[in-house]
Amino acid sequence: MWIFWTVIAIVGLALVIGGAVVYLDGRKQRELERAQKPELEPGQEAAQGGPQPVVPTEVEGPTPDGVAVAPEPEVDVVDGLAPVEESVAVVPETTELDRPEAPLSRWSRLRRRLASSNNALARALSDLLAVDKIDADVWDDFETTLITSDLGVGPATELTDALRKRLAVDGIADPAKAKEVLHEELLKLVDPTLDRSLNLTPAKDGDPAVVLVVGVNGTGKTTTVGKLARVLVAEEKSVLLGAADTFRAAAAEQLATWGERVGVETVRSDIDGADPASVAFDAVAKGVEDGVDVVIVDTAGRLHTKTGLMDELGKVKRVIEKKAPVTEVLLVLDATTGQNGMTQARIFAEVVDVTGIVLTKLDGSAKGGIVVQVQRELGVPVKLVGLGEGVDDLAPFDADGFVAGILGE
Template identity: 80%
Template sequence: MLAVIGVALIVGGIVVYREQRRQELEGSSRGELTPTTEDEPVVVAPTVETPAVPAPTPVAPAEPVTPTSPDVVVEPEVDAEPETPALETPEAPVSRWARLRRRLAGSNNALARALSELLSVDRLDADVWDDFESTLITSDLGVGPATELTEALRSQLAIDGIADPERAREILRAELIKLVDPTLDRSLNLTPAVEGDPAVVMVVGVNGTGKTTTVGKLARVLVAEGKTVVLGAADTFRAAAAEQLATWGDRVGVETVRSDVDGADPASVAFDAVAKGAADGTDVVLVDTAGRLHTKTGLMDELGKVKRVIEKKAPVTEVLLVLDATTGQNGMTQARIFAEVVDVTGIVLTKLDGSAKGGIVVQVQRELGVPVKLVGLGEGVDDLAPFDAEGFVAGILGE
């Protein structure tokens, strides 16, 4: 009996011990504090639910950064060198004139209109000739040349009249060519007086005649002929003039000498441009001067100073006067005064289309005794060409 009771007590103790041990293990897994002695109360920590955290997205390791000192500037990497804009290839002078002649033939200027009307009448009487002469005068041909042409045509057509229109046209063409005078030397003088110096071309004119644009277009003509050119931005009174000229030069790879100071001495800029041309062995230096009113004595005197300063470095081989062909008699007054100040050697006629009066070609040559050397018939970059007397007459006659 005692043996059975002893076995029961041992088994019961084992069961109680295991139950207590199980409870202790479960309490520790839940964060509970199990008392170390029976006298101490059991403190149970509150159960806190931890929210689910999404798995981190894998991130590529950053490239190591090389430390630099504060004074060192790290330039960003450049994938490739920027492409240099391709230079433009100017149109050849020969093809320019053919194109400009076609445009002249399509214009409706007063001289072309007078000639067309003469060839369209059935009978040449005194009234027809009077009207013809009056129209020639209004075309800026001038009284003297208009009278000469009328007299020559009356004597030539007195016998046959215009019964044979082709014959009449031939006579008219011959008399016009004689007036325009193909014997004049219209080539630009680009031969330097001293070997090794550049040829120097000064371009002058009043405000608004398109002088700076003409310099840019002339640079294209010379580049098309295979010459090296330097531009001198001596128009220092107009803020945008130097920038405009530099843009023209950049398009054909021509360097522009300019001042960074507004209102700088134009003679100094012109001198520097010629000096640059001489140092580089350049063929031609084109000097753009400020536009000025022909009535302003001080400005005109300054133009003479620019020329004198340039010639301390190299002689000026050409002085081109830019005239707006639409200004008529006012343009003639300008031409005479400029010629007195700087000894003009050639004329550039711009805007010789549309409303222009083609007779100014003859009149300006008669007044100044210098030839029209270049003519412009539009706004295009290559709408400037060496003047050709026969081509001009053909265009006027609509051929």
């Protein structure tokens, strides 16, 4: 009998010892796993799931309830505009940047293209030189053609009268002499005395020059901003772009792409329909902070018949000038629009004090006379001209080169 109880006791003791060993091995294994597990960053969760401990942030002091809270960030507020943090800077990621063409070589190439075009003004001048005898009917046809080339009634009459007097005395027996007279009289209308340089001198040291670009839909305004950035980069200037056209979804993306190609940063909003004035203000503020030479602000293409939108454009300019004065307001006009373009120009000039004109699409289908007419109507010079869709098809306007191109020289 005693043998039976001895066996039972031995089995029970073995079970107790085995259980203790299993427990200790399991505990040791768990401790080993815990020691090998990598530390998690604050806020991350372990692969097994489960919340992580909250890492305390800096606090400013106790509230009336005795609980410390993080300080509120300071926010710039201008005329009730959206907070500055709505706008973000798009930093160029392109490793190989484009090398823009030098401004002088741009104009030489554009002048050759203008000389090879067949616009109405060029045809009128060419036809006049082609006739053997100039009578009253020829002069009437010549004046009519000038008017249809968007030269305008006044300038067309002036040019016709001046040519009639000079060619009546000198005659046109010598085609070279006749062309020289045409060049001189047409150059007077284009007016080489106008200052066509961009005003890129800031009002005070530390501020950037601010260029505001305006115009109606379809004139190539955003593209012009991108091309202008290339012109300035070619002149060794640091540039920042502001995408204040927040109504057209693709505008900001398009502008950022232009900037990336030449290493220019773009300030834009990630919020659809954000306040354009707020984005423009943020762009200029960043330009001041970064010490750039020029900030170019693109605005929404506004129909000149929409009074509310035109008023908003005036607001954009006023808000920008709370940070830095606008040194240049460029109005982009499609050279093919003719008289409608003149109507647009007059209304924009009333709202934002236009200081210069950019004429796009001044190619074979354009009527070159609009250069003279827009300057006469507004008293504002054409400062930049575009001939074509290439990335470097924008150049500073040169009066003598323009006339030479029109005459095929």
